[in-house]
Amino acid sequence: MQTKLTVNGEAQTVEHDPRATLLDTLRDGLGLSGTKKGCDHGQCGACTVLLDGERVNSCLCLTAMHDGQEVTTIEGIGSPDKLSALQKAFVEKDGYQCGYCTPGQIMSATALLQEMQKGQASYVSDDLEVPKLTDDEMAERMSGNLCRCSAYPLIREAIAMVADQENEGAQA
Numbered sequence: 001m002q003t004k005l006t007v008n009g010e011a012q013t014v015e016h017d018p019r020a021t022l023l024d025t026l027r028d029g030l031g032l033s034g035t036k037k038g039c040d041h042g043q044c045g046a047c048t049v050l051l052d053g054e055r056v057n058s059c060l061c062l063t064a065m066h067d068g069q070e071v072t073t074i075e076g077i078g079s080p081d082k083l084s085a086l087q088k089a090f091v092e093k094d095g096y097q098c099g100y101c102t103p104g105q106i107m108s109a110t111a112l113l114q115e116m117q118k119g120q121a122s123y124v125s126d127d128l129e130v131p132k133l134t135d136d137e138m139a140e141r142m143s144g145n146l147c148r149c150s151a152y153p154l155i156r157e158a159i160a161m162v163a164d165q166e167n168e169g170a171q172a
Helices: 022-029 085-092 103-120 135-141 152-171
Strands: 001-009 010-014 048-052 055-058 069-071
Touching: 010 022, 022 048, 048 103, 055 103, 085 103, 085 152, 103 135, 103 152, 135 152
Parallel strands: 001 069
Antiparallel strands: 001 010, 048 055, 048 069
């Protein structure tokens, strides 16, 4: 079966088994190995990608169901020679530890920052109109991404650092 996707800004037509997950299509069909296969049950978040700008666990998505949609993987966020602000912050704050969960964490954190910019509240938001990026807010929004190394405080520091930089840039 064929499915058309835009992956990291490039139009792709992928040939795949109708039962193929988006995760397997990205890794095996397109050679994008940055998205990790962790639990393969949607419980760890290692496979997090953005699908039309929203975070999803790609191991739970059938490729065939996303014809015409846009997928952003960690490879579309930055590259080794041109890191995104979040990637730089993860390095600076040592939020990557072993690195296995890092791509999914960065993809989820990217979505978190976009949600905050849009003013989308979460379960723990005190103000439903203008949510504030507190430690509890970050923990809640990142709760679908597990880190076996327990680098959670460092990950939240990295996210807060980028949020602060974005706020300073918006005020300038």
